[in-house]
Amino acid sequence: MAPGRHRRVSRAGRLPTIPWKNGGLVRTMPGTNRSCFSTEPLSAKGTLLIIVNILGSPRKNGTSARIARAFTETAATYGAAITDYPLNTMQYRGCQGCEGCHTRAERCVLRDDATTVLDNLYSADIAVFSAPVYFGDTCGQFKSFFDRMWSLIRTDIRDDEDSSRLPHGKIAVLILTHVDAAGAHNDVVERYVRNLELYGFEVRTLVAPGLRLQPNTDIDAYLHAAAALARELVRAE
Numbered sequence: 604m605a606p607g608r609h610r611r612v613s614r615a616g617r618l619p620t621i622p623w624k625n626g627g628l629v630r631t632m633p634g635t636n637r638s639c640f641s642t643e644p645l646s647a648k649g650t651l652l653i654i655v656n657i658l659g660s661p662r663k664n665g666t667s668a669r670i671a672r673a674f675t676e677t678a679a680t681y682g683a684a685i686t687d688y689p690l691n692t693m694q695y696r697g698c699q700g701c702e703g704c705h706t707r708a709e710r711c712v713l714r715d716d717a718t719t720v721l722d723n724l725y726s727a728d729i730a731v732f733s734a735p736v737y738f739g740d741t742c743g744q745f746k747s748f749f750d751r752m753w754s755l756i757r758t759d760i761r762d763d764e765d766s767s768r769l770p771h772g773k774i775a776v777l778i779l780t781h782v783d784a785a786g787a788h789n790d791v792v793e794r795y796v797r798n799l800e801l802y803g804f805e806v807r808t809l810v811a812p813g814l815r816l817q818p819n820t821d822i823d824a825y826l827h828a829a830a831a832l833a834r835e836l837v838r839a840e
């Protein structure tokens with residue numbers, strides 16, 4: 604299915620229809636209809652590990668993108684299927700606050716490239732979220748996408764119920780980079796960890812502080828950490 608084209612939810616109250624096949628921005632072949640993730644070794648089970656790679660930075664070879672790539676390329680060598688979503692190249696709007704996802708449908712009612720990513724999160728085992736820190740938050744491209752994830756939240760819950768529409772058992776890898784010293788943006792890290800946990804993700808973080816402004820800054824230590832995390836998560840070690 605091409606980006607921006609989606610199956611429709613015909614009636615409010617129906618479960619969202621999830622396109623299992625990714626389209627358009629696929630770099631490596633996805634293609635399974637599994638919707639949940641077990642803690643058993645995935646490659647040992649012979650099932651395809653699906654990774655959705657959401658790239659927030661406008662710098663396609665910037666620090667956060669390179670750390671994300673170290674993660675996904677390592678995972679790919681162990682058989683994971685990766686779909687890259689470089690947000691800066693995609694057409695989407697920020698959340699309109701219309702609450703259509705909680706009144707008229709059980710998914711975002713906007714139809715654009717972000718809808719494709721949101722739909723594909725249902726079938727992902729691991730979602731990589733990477734962004735630079737801009738003025739004490741994530742960059743605008745990332746923040747606008749993140750706001751759209753509101754449509755993955757249920758608002759009709761009782762106390763003991765789950766707030767996420769996503770199946771549980773998924774892992775989020777949160778990658779944040781910035782120039783300020785280590786710890787300077789802990790509030791940003793903690794806030795996004797908390798928000799991702801709302802969606803039921805188990806969150807792993809890769810934070811690269813104290814960088815130079817140039818995209819080609821030496822980040823070898825973080826690239827190694829990302830590769831190690833990928834190996835750990837696909838249980839290949």
Ligand SMILES: Cc1cc2nc3c(=O)[nH]c(=O)nc-3n(C[C@H](O)[C@H](O)[C@H](O)COP(=O)(O)O)c2cc1C
Pocket residue numbers: 660661662664665666667668734735736737738739740780781782783784814815816817818
């Ligand atoms: C508009 C703008 C705002 C920024 N604001 C901050 C900031 O508040 N704190 C900080 O530490 N770095 C800030 N930076 C630096 C970026 O976070 C840093 O260069 C980051 O590593 C870029 O990541 P990227 O290469 O993945 O794009 C800012 C950079 C830009 C362009």
